[in-house]
Amino acid sequence: MNVSEGLSRVKSLLSHWATPRELPSQLTWKYGHESELLSWRIKARNYNTTVANLALLVMLMIASAIALVLYFSSEFIKEPWRTLSHVFVFALISIPAVCMTRQRMNFAYRFTASGAEFCEWKNFPEWTLRFLTCLAIVTAILFACMASLDRDASYLIYAVIGPAKVMLLRASMNSKIYRGVHTIFHLRTFEWSEFTEVVIDEKQGLVGLEFAWYDDYMKEDALSVASLFAKRRELDHLLAFFDERLPHLPRVARSIDRAA
Template sequence: MLNFDKALDLPPQLQWKYANEPELMTWSIRARNYNTFVANLMFSFMATVILGATLIMYSVYEGMSQSWRISSCIFFFSLMLLVLLSVTHQRMNFVYRFTQSGVEYCKWKDFPKWALTFLKWFTGITAVIFIFLATLDSTFLIGALIGPGGMGLMYLSMANSKSFQEMHTEYHHHTFKWEELTQLAIATNREVVDLKYSITLKGNDYKTNWSLNVFCERKQKEAVANVIRPYLSPGVPFIKAKVNVPMSTD
């Protein structure tokens, strides 16, 4: 049995189907299970928009001291950039488990409750700071509306929107028998071992052909592929190739 690291504990919503079988290999990883090129482009575009908003904010604060003007703009830009990163660079929890029956894995994403607590306290503290500064310079009232005001609205929308929280919460469990795999590929462009499979979904009378992206560290790809290869059916191709990682639709 190969263990790359101590596997994450599964949430109560998930459990292994073949828990009674010995493990051939198991590991856990947090990975970006989507097209990172598109996500990075989105981040770059939105970062440019935030920079433009920061420059507008800088011009509005013309009457205040230069040090406060610069620091408040840097604070606004940094905060919005962190929020943007949390949207475009999200990661999913994966735990993989190989047994004699095949490939089994669980993936999940919990809604980050800590983010609400942090945002609530951060909004309150920055609001007090801006209100105090407004007693020295009334232009800080604009900053209070843009900064703490915007964060307050964000907190309320996150805390009270059930659909928003459900969008950031996922639990999935999948199993594939070795005989269902039709191709094994070591990705040359991502830390992924790609498995093509052909299965008949419940309720269908035809085969569904798709691919499974097995996420791992760069140095683990060869080891993962070598464990899988002996269990494949005769004639199943084993290649190295560029692999697409589409947005998950589970």
């Protein structure tokens, strides 16, 4: 089997990754004028997932503890409002926790005869602002209904304080600084000659390409690994592609930093 046939076979095997490969307007392929040998797009968690999952578990336990403490210390609230209000407290804490620890980045990879291009981007989640706005409205309506049904004006205080806190959170999330932190656009371009090793992390199901670069701060040459996020079941097909394109590079089995 010659090189062209091998590349065609790998490209066919990866065809089910054929999600739209359109890039955001902030990014443009450098080798876009060349025919692609292989390309795919995927959403992945580019951070230590074990730590994130543990953090989520801890935050859910804290949310449960806070909700239970508030439940048993608010005997003045009648049922079923007492239960509903504290389920709401749990949701208010846990939903942001889930969103923070399950974030995914958009990745797009494109290989041509000239080299490789890796794009990553994350747009600001506008849905969170809409969710908080709806949450504030629902909270106000809920406590207003409680005040009307139980004829207890104290609920009107919560009808003001609850939505006010939610809208304050929304305002802080809508700030320029917060938006900047949660909006990312990166493009990395490599020539084939820049790669020095093919790194395999079977535990995470990742393949990485090691490359050399000059560290201006340390004033010395350095090595880094570009992670290639893909479906675990396609690991062998991806390695076959690199066998065709980079047969001279050694394969090394070691851990890959997902955030690199």
